[in-house]
Amino acid sequence: MRKIVIIGGGFSGIAAARTLKKRLVGMKRLEITLVSERSHFVASPNLTNIATGDEKIAQITTHLSKLVSAPIKIEIDRVSSIHPLEKSISLESGAQLDYDFAIQATGTQLDWRGLEPNSHVIGCKKASDFLDVQERVIASLTRANEMLEKGESAIEALCTFVVIGAGPTGITLAAKLTVALKNRYLSEYSSELRKHVSVILVDADDRVLTEFPDLSPIAGMELERLGVDLRLKLKVENFNEKGLLFDNGETLDSENLFWCGGVQRISFLDEKRDRVCDASLRHLDYRELYIVGDAVDEQPITMNAHCAVAQGRLAASNIIADLSGRKASRWSNKGWPMIIDLGETKIAINSRGDVLQGRSARIYAKASRAKLLKEWMGSYSTWKFLMDEMLKKTSSTFFLEE
Ligand SMILES: Cc1cc2nc3c(=O)[nH]c(=O)nc-3n(C[C@H](O)[C@H](O)[C@H](O)COP(=O)(O)OP(=O)(O)OC[C@H]3O[C@@H](n4cnc5c(N)ncnc54)[C@H](O)[C@@H]3O)c2cc1C
Secondary structure (H helix, E strand, O other): OEEEEEEOOOHHHHHHHHHHHHHOOOOOOEEEEEEEOOOEEEOHHHOHHHHOOOOOHHHHEEEHHHHOOOOOEEEEOOEEEEEOOOOEEEEOOOOEEEOOEEEEOOOEEEOOOOOOOOOOEEEOOOHHHHHHHHHHHHHHHHHHHHHHHOOOOOOHHHHEEEEEOOOHHHHHHHHHHHHHHHHOHHHHOOHHHHOOOEEEEEOOOOOOOOOOOOOHHHHHHHHHHHOOEEEOOOOEEEEOOOEEEEOOOOEEEOOEEEEOOOEEEOOOOOOOOOOOEOOOOEEOOOOOEEEOHHHOOOOHHHOOHHHHHHHHHHHHHHHHHHHOOOOOOOOOOOOOOEEEEOOOOEEEEOOOOOEEEHHHHHHHHHHHHHHHHHHHHOHHHHHHHHHHHHOOOOOHHHHOOO
């Protein structure tokens, strides 16, 4: 019996599982297991909508069993280590899984950049983190409003919302939070409260979106137009009960600190080199192990859902090629778009460097999502997504429904 284990039930892991199932249908003496620490798939591009209350968690998640079905087994557990020499995987439950081939599709984890996280700051990565952001916003506004009604004026720290990190997640969160405060949250409270509320975006760099120089000036202008207060060239030294302390000695008082300061690939092996896999996505040292999606250490432009799906499929195809004695295919970056969602408008870039904004960018973003859906989910979902778009229903379910 040959065994294939896929670790991670995100975009790349599910794409790999579905490809294996489709291509290996009827193949005997083969066992495929998908190990996921969560029982559901999360459409992470929609996570910031949880913070703003634009979507509920149920709208952006779906149970793994709806996306991956028998004969593929689903194991809800957390991988604690991979032993590539023994070709086995240890799970947190204590169980052990042997493999002939494994696909690591575990994505990234928060990078605190040497800082010590504590209860004063919310790290924004999982769905529950973004829900915590929403709860913190509502709790702070409610307390500030009560204090105003009692004639107390020391409410600034409660009304100051600070997003740390002006990368793709940070700028999207800052922009959408500003819009949500204006259009929704603040309508529940006294008009006086409005005057005290601000959203501040902090970054150590001298501009937003440093990794995407073409988008940086457009994003900066758009954030200012929305009313986000940009505080650049400020490096956070620590988070405390008062707010932020910067390395130049300055402080910023706030009870609402949201960390979007970076992510790093999840790694189970002691990898000291820059690149961990070759062009066929095989680990350079352990040839039965494939690395896909955000877990691949590459340029940030490739860290997107389209790329993750394509890599999941490629790794699955290369395992099939290996099983049938054929040559593996190589990964080529087809220039998937980088879409930055700023709430009221979207800006996008493709790998050739064309920058779109406003209406054309919105159409491009929708078309790109529809393409992902069509490739991944098949024609019914695409049709449903397009119908929903036409009827102006939420577009968030496009990743999920079959
Ligand atoms: C806020 C936000 C907005 C984004 N917006 C966009 C966008 O607009 N467009 C776009 O294309 N991309 C966007 N992205 C990026 C996109 O979501 C990622 O590139 C994509 O999710 C990567 O897929 P993946 O399969 O590599 O990882 P993930 O989707 O992160 O999946 C990894 C899975 O592995 C599981 N896992 C991790 N460790 C373990 C373990 N030890 N054991 C078992 N399971 C484990 C995780 O729980 C998770 O289910 C966004 C990301 C975020 C966070």
